[in-house]
Amino acid sequence: MTFIKVEQHGGPEAYAQVDNEELVPAEGQILVELSVSGVNFLDVVQRRAALPTPFRAGVEGVGRVVSTGDGVTGFEVGTRVGWMAGGQGSFSQFALVQAAKAVPIPDDIDDETGVAALMQGITAHYLTTDTHPVTSGDVVVVHAAAGGLGQLLTQVAVLKGATVIGTTSSEEKAEIARANGASHVFGYEDFADKTLEVTDGIGATVIYDGVGKTTFDDDLKAVRTRGTIVVVGNASGPVEPVDVNTLNTSGSLFLTRPTVADHVRTADEIRGRTDEIFAWIRSGDLKVSIGARYSIAEVAEAFTALESRATTGKIILEH
Secondary structure (H helix, E strand, C coil): CEEEEECCCCCHHHEEEEECCCCCCCCCEEEEEEEEEECCHHHHHHHHHHCCCCEECCCCEEEEEEEECCCCCCCCCCCEEEECCCCCCCCECEEEEEHHHCEECCCCCCHHHHHHCCHHHHHHHHHHHHHCCCCCCCEEEECCCCEHHHHHHHHHHHHCCCEEEEEECCHHHHHHHHHCCCCEEEECCCHHHHHHHHCCCCCEEEEEECCCCCCHHHHHHHEEEEEEEEECCCCCCCCCCCCHHHHHHCCCCEEECCCHHHHCCCHHHHHHHHHHHHHHHHHCCCCCCEEEEEEHHHHHHHHHHHHCCCCCEEEEEEC
C-alpha cells in the first residue's frame, strides 16, 4: 500500500509514491478505505506553496469507513462517506478524516458522482446561494464554463432562473457549455464586448471568474452597474492588486474572493449543502460530468492535464 506525498514544492512531478504507514483514528476521526479521490485546484495551490512540506497530498475523497475514533457517532463501519475538507492525505488507499467534515453518500449516488459533487458541487452551491444569491432574471457570466465547476455553476444558475453566458477556449468546450444550459458562449478575448451586446449595454449581474489574471480587467467592463465580480480561482495566474477606487469608477461594483472553507464551518452546514446537491442530482436537475479517470499511480499525469486547462468535467483518481 502506498500514498502520495509532496516532499518539496513544485509542479506535478513533485508527487511521489511512498509506502503507507498504519493509520489509527484519533478522537473525532474516522479511518476510510477510499475508492476514488478528486483532483482539485486546491491541491495545486497546496503543492506549489500553501502547505509546509512534506505533506500527504489530496483533500477530497469517497470510500467506506473502516474504523472510528473515540467520540465519533453516526458513522458505522462500512458506511460510505465523502469529504472535501478534513481529510488531508486522500491520495491514498486509506485516509484519516475528521468525522465532522464527512457526509454520508446516499445509496442511490455512486462513488464517482459523489466525489464529483463534493468540492465543486458545494462551491457551486455557496457561490449561487450565499456569495451572490442568483435569482430569476439575473445574467450570469461563468468563466471556464466547460470545466468541472463551470458545468455545475451553469446548471445551478439556470435552475435558479438566470440567463448564463459561458466562456470557453474552443468550440468543443462551447458545445459542452450549451449542453449545460448556457444561452450564449463566447471566447475569452471578446466576452466583455459580446456580453454588453447581448444585454443591450447593461452587462452581467454577476461574474464567476475562475480564470483570474487574464480575464479580470474585462470583467470590470462586462459587469453591470452595482454588479458583482466573484473571483473563484486563478487558472491563468492571480489577479493583480486592485485599487478599490476602480470599483467606484467602474460602476459601484462589488468584488469578493471567497473560499469554500468559510462556507462549510459546521457539520450542519456541510450536510445542508450536500442534501440539496444530492436532491438536485436525484431529480435530474443537476448532472455531474466525469472528464477523465486516472489511477492513483498516474497522479502527476492527472494534474498535468488539469493545469493545462485542456480538460472538461471532473478529474478523478481511482484507488
